[in-house]
Amino acid sequence: MSFAGYFINGTVRDNELFAAVNDELRRQRDQVELIASENFVSEEVLSAIGCVMTNKYAEGYPGKRYYGGCKFVDVAEKLAVERVCRLFGCKFANVQPHSGAQANLSVFYALAKPGDVILGMGLAMGGHLTHGSAPTISGKWFRAVNYGVDEDGFTDYDQVRRLALEHKPKIIVAGASSYSRKIDFGRFREIADSVGAFLMADIAHYAGLIAAGLYPSPVGAAHAITSTTHKTLRGPRGGVILTDDEAIAKKIDGAVFPGVQGGPHMHIIAAKAVAFFEALQPSFKEYARNVLDNSIMMADRLKELGLNIVSGGTDCHMSVVDLTKLSITGKIAETELEEAGITCNKNAIPFDKLPPQQTSGIRIGSAAMTSRGLKTTDFKKIADLIYKVLSGYGKPGHEELKKETRSETLRICGEFPLYGKDRALP
Numbered sequence: 001m002s003f004a005g006y007f008i009n010g011t012v013r014d015n016e017l018f019a020a021v022n023d024e025l026r027r028q029r030d031q032v033e034l035i036a037s038e039n040f041v042s043e044e045v046l047s048a049i050g051c052v053m054t055n056k057y058a059e060g061y062p063g064k065r066y067y068g069g070c071k072f073v074d075v076a077e078k079l080a081v082e083r084v085c086r087l088f089g090c091k092f093a094n095v096q097p098h099s100g101a102q103a104n105l106s107v108f109y110a111l112a113k114p115g116d117v118i119l120g121m122g123l124a125m126g127g128h129l130t131h132g133s134a135p136t137i138s139g140k141w142f143r144a145v146n147y148g149v150d151e152d153g154f155t156d157y158d159q160v161r162r163l164a165l166e167h168k169p170k171i172i173v174a175g176a177s178s179y180s181r182k183i184d185f186g187r188f189r190e191i192a193d194s195v196g197a198f199l200m201a202d203i204a205h206y207a208g209l210i211a212a213g214l215y216p217s218p219v220g221a222a223h224a225i226t227s228t229t230h231k232t233l234r235g236p237r238g239g240v241i242l243t244d245d246e247a248i249a250k251k252i253d254g255a256v257f258p259g260v261q262g263g264p265h266m267h268i269i270a271a272k273a274v275a276f277f278e279a280l281q282p283s284f285k286e287y288a289r290n291v292l293d294n295s296i297m298m299a300d301r302l303k304e305l306g307l308n309i310v311s312g313g314t315d316c317h318m319s320v321v322d323l324t325k326l327s328i329t330g331k332i333a334e335t336e337l338e339e340a341g342i343t344c345n346k347n348a349i350p351f352d353k354l355p356p357q358q359t360s361g362i363r364i365g366s367a368a369m370t371s372r373g374l375k376t377t378d379f380k381k382i383a384d385l386i387y388k389v390l391s392g393y394g395k396p397g398h399e400e401l402k403k404e405t406r407s408e409t410l411r412i413c414g415e416f417p418l419y420g421k422d423r424a425l426p
């Protein structure tokens, strides 16, 4: 399938937009993608994203819609729900959230009231914006209290307990955006129970590994579980909410629609169904295993080369690299690496002294390049390239070294092609 049909309006092709899409396709093909929250969906998921279900309004839920003509989109939504429940071993799912942020907001709307306390991991410690950060609804409408990590970079459960006892949160959020270690959801639940709080687990980053049994599952521990569908789960951009509790499921359904959202994006729900189908296949377990092995290899190699990894390593697809030793900021590292053909993002390290626009670290992940087929030896090579570029920064010959690295990253990308040749217009 090619993009051709999508960009023709009558006889006039939208060349301006088409050029941008093709440039983006080229960028994705030619860069070593290490952004921990990104992945490459399959051709099948991509086709579903572009399918005719985008034309359909379907406010409500299967069998209870506010529009006629919903027979076939109902099939898609029921498939998505049934598959994601099977994937995670839970009873109820809402597959309508447009994003992880809206999934989180829906759970807050279902289980708390403005002014209630929510206790989540602080953004600067590895938490997500929507877990109580000041500029978001979660920080403005609720009284947000933050926990963090200890000096070794591991979740400080004693602090979670202390803050829970002191502030009596309505919801405790377990989950993170840049935390690479296992989360003890049972321990979080025990703390939540001790203060009568709901436990919400945000597994956006870890979902694919959880589905494959390679990371702890919050099912059975959390009252509500939110996730995105596009990170390690390798589906379309979107969100999902899971629960085992029927009463909570009902509240969540009402919170997603009509509480927070209007019409669901049925083409995206169709694509979620495809992605969940793919994640149920044995090959996905193998993929997830490779994601984990590759991530551990990359972190271990960087350590071997002398860099610090926050918490000393990783239990998942991502790591946060502490650049303090190299006297280089995350911002500079992000730019330098991008010029050398490696895409990642600047990231605060716990107790960072630099502001969020600079940071002392970068976050790297293995999910996307593992989808292209790279193995541990390739990730070891990538770690070497990262070290070469960053340790050479500011030294004579650095521009030349970056050029050499760019040739090498192009070679790697060429060896592991992304999508068929006909995906782009000639």
Ligand code: DSN
Pocket: 036, 037, 100, 128, 177, 178
């Ligand atoms: N912004 C995503 C991430 O990069 O982790 C989470 O929403």
